[in-house]
Amino acid sequence: MIPAVTNGPDMKICIYGAGAIGGYIGVCLKQAGLDVSLIARGSHLEAIRTNGLKLLIKGEERVAHMPATADPAELGPQDYVIVALKSHQAWEVAEQMKPLLGPNTAVVTAQNGIPWWYFYGFEGQYANLQLQSVDPEGRQWRAIGPERAIGCTVYPATEIVAPGVVKHIYGDRFGLGEPTGRVTDRLTALASAFEAGGLKPKIYPKIRDDIWLKLWGNLCFNPISALTRATLDVVATDPGTRMVARNMMREAEKIARRIGVHFRVDIERRIDGAASVGAHRTSMLQDLEKGRPIELDALLTVVQEMGRLVDVETPFLDTVLALTQQMGRVAGVYPVFPEAVLSHEPEEMRLD
Numbered sequence: 058m059i060p061a062v063t064n065g066p067d068m069k070i071c072i073y074g075a076g077a078i079g080g081y082i083g084v085c086l087k088q089a090g091l092d093v094s095l096i097a098r099g100s101h102l103e104a105i106r107t108n109g110l111k112l113l114i115k116g117e118e119r120v121a122h123m124p125a126t127a128d129p130a131e132l133g134p135q136d137y138v139i140v141a142l143k144s145h146q147a148w149e150v151a152e153q154m155k156p157l158l159g160p161n162t163a164v165v166t167a168q169n170g171i172p173w174w175y176f177y178g179f180e181g182q183y184a185n186l187q188l189q190s191v192d193p194e195g196r197q198w199r200a201i202g203p204e205r206a207i208g209c210t211v212y213p214a215t216e217i218v219a220p221g222v223v224k225h226i227y228g229d230r231f232g233l234g235e236p237t238g239r240v241t242d243r244l245t246a247l248a249s250a251f252e253a254g255g256l257k258p259k260i261y262p263k264i265r266d267d268i269w270l271k272l273w274g275n276l277c278f279n280p281i282s283a284l285t286r287a288t289l290d291v292v293a294t295d296p297g298t299r300m301v302a303r304n305m306m307r308e309a310e311k312i313a314r315r316i317g318v319h320f321r322v323d324i325e326r327r328i329d330g331a332a333s334v335g336a337h338r339t340s341m342l343q344d345l346e347k348g349r350p351i352e353l354d355a356l357l358t359v360v361q362e363m364g365r366l367v368d369v370e371t372p373f374l375d376t377v378l379a380l381t382q383q384m385g386r387v388a389g390v391y392p393v394f395p396e397a398v399l400s401h402e403p404e405e406m407r408l409d
Contacts, residue, residue, distance in 0.1 A: 068250060071096060071135040071157050073150070075110065075125065077215040078167060079141030080223035084112040085254035087121040094132050095125040102127055104221025113218070114225035134159025137247060139209075141167045144191055144355035145393035148173070151200040163243050164201050167209040167231075169275055169340075170355025171268065171363070177203035178237035183316065183366070190359035207244060208234045208264035210271050214337075229257045234264025269309075269318045274331050275356045276309055276374075277302040279341035280381040283351065289339060293332035302328060304373040309360050315367040350393040351385050353378075 068091055072083040075095035087093040097105060102125055109122040126132065135157050140147050147168065158164075166172045173192035176183050185203075187195050210232035218224045231251060235244055240260060251258040261267050281292050281302060292298045306324045313320070322330075344351050357378050364371040385391025 068092060068137070068246065069135045070094075070137045070139060070250070071129070071132055073129075073138050073140045073154065073157070074142035074146065075105065076101070076141060077217050077223055078211055078213065079139065080110055080217070081112060081114075081213060081215045081225055082139060082141065082167070082254075082256070083123065084110055084119055084121040084223070085256055086250060087123050088119060089250065089253035089255070091250055091253070093121075093123050094135075095123060096127065096129060096132075097125055098127045100220040101217065104219075108221055111222045112225060113222065129153055130156040132157060135162055137163050137165055137207075137243075137250075139165040139167050143350075143352045144168055144170055144173075145350060145352065148192060148196055151197045155200060158201070158205070162205060163207050163247070164205040165207045165209050165233075165247065167211050168355070169211070169352065170272055171359045172206070172208060172355075173197040174203040174206040174208075174236055175265070177206065178235070181317075186366075188359055188362055190354045190362045203236065206236055207247065208232070208236060208261075208268060210264070210267045212271070229255070231256060231258045232261050232264060232267040233258050234261040234267070236264070238262050238264075263319070265317075266319050266321070269313045270320060270322070270327075272356065272360075273306055273309060273320070273324075273327055275339075276360055277305040277377070278331055279339045279356055280353065280377050282339040283341040283345050284377070284380055284384060286342065288335075288342075289337040290332050290335050293328050299328060301373060301377065305377060308364065308369065308371045308374050312360060312364045312367055312369045312371070315369065316363070345385075345388060345390060348388070349390060351381075351390050352393075353381055353385060353391055354393070357381070 070086055070091055071094045072079040073096045075083050075097040083093050083095055095105060105125045109120045112119045138157050171191055175188060176186040187198055192198055212230040213228035214226040216224050233244060233248055235241055240262060244260060248258040248260055278289055278292055281298050303324055310320060341351050361371055361374055361378055382391055
């Protein structure tokens, strides 16, 4: 059952993870007159509480004051919870999210990679299958419930330049869609809220197609850049790394097409689009350089898991994944899930 939704200025929205992307969304929605609250932590949280959340965008500084806390229990049930954490962080806090979840709360997964709810609302033999790479032991599936999920692809680039200060670099597009493919009231209300905040949402009846289009680049450019320390333009234009990326994308495309995904651009165009971004350091490279856990499982491990599911061989994906995992372990930034959870080969689980 799809929950109902509250419309208008009384709509309550919590941004869970008010970092670079979450902070950007939060300021935009708050300045549109919506009831917005933030979950943050550390010096960033203290700065928000003291000075408000600042957004540097288009040469101006916007400041928004809104409730901010590290404890979801202080905020109570919401109409929407927009999760702007990385996938492993979202898995860690799934149980902590419960105070925000009323009977009609929608949870918007504004994250990179394959989401934990991917096979919910899916037709065919994989319906309700749970992917262990992104949701070990089904923690999010149980604590949140896939019926709450709304998919969200994030295209803007932002960064935290100081505690409480987010800088917008480029982009304002977001893809939104229900796992079931339906265009529901709660989906259109969310899109309207984004539009009111000056963001540019597009509703996709097939949100998985858009998830894969973005993932297509992330699954190769992120790990290759982390392994080589090269910026995006170099990875996409150097003949050797471009060849590796191309072959990883070919393997991923074969997997995706077997589960019904349609790609609206071809591989060469997708790589050329990445090259045109310029000397950008991918998020995985930035995390590696700062000693933060790398977001590898939702971008690449899960694609390997899905390849095994549909019986597609993935020699390029397997090789790059193994190298990146080992690099991450040596650097102390992988695995990000508890070792006890990942001490066995991934297994797919099905709800009865």
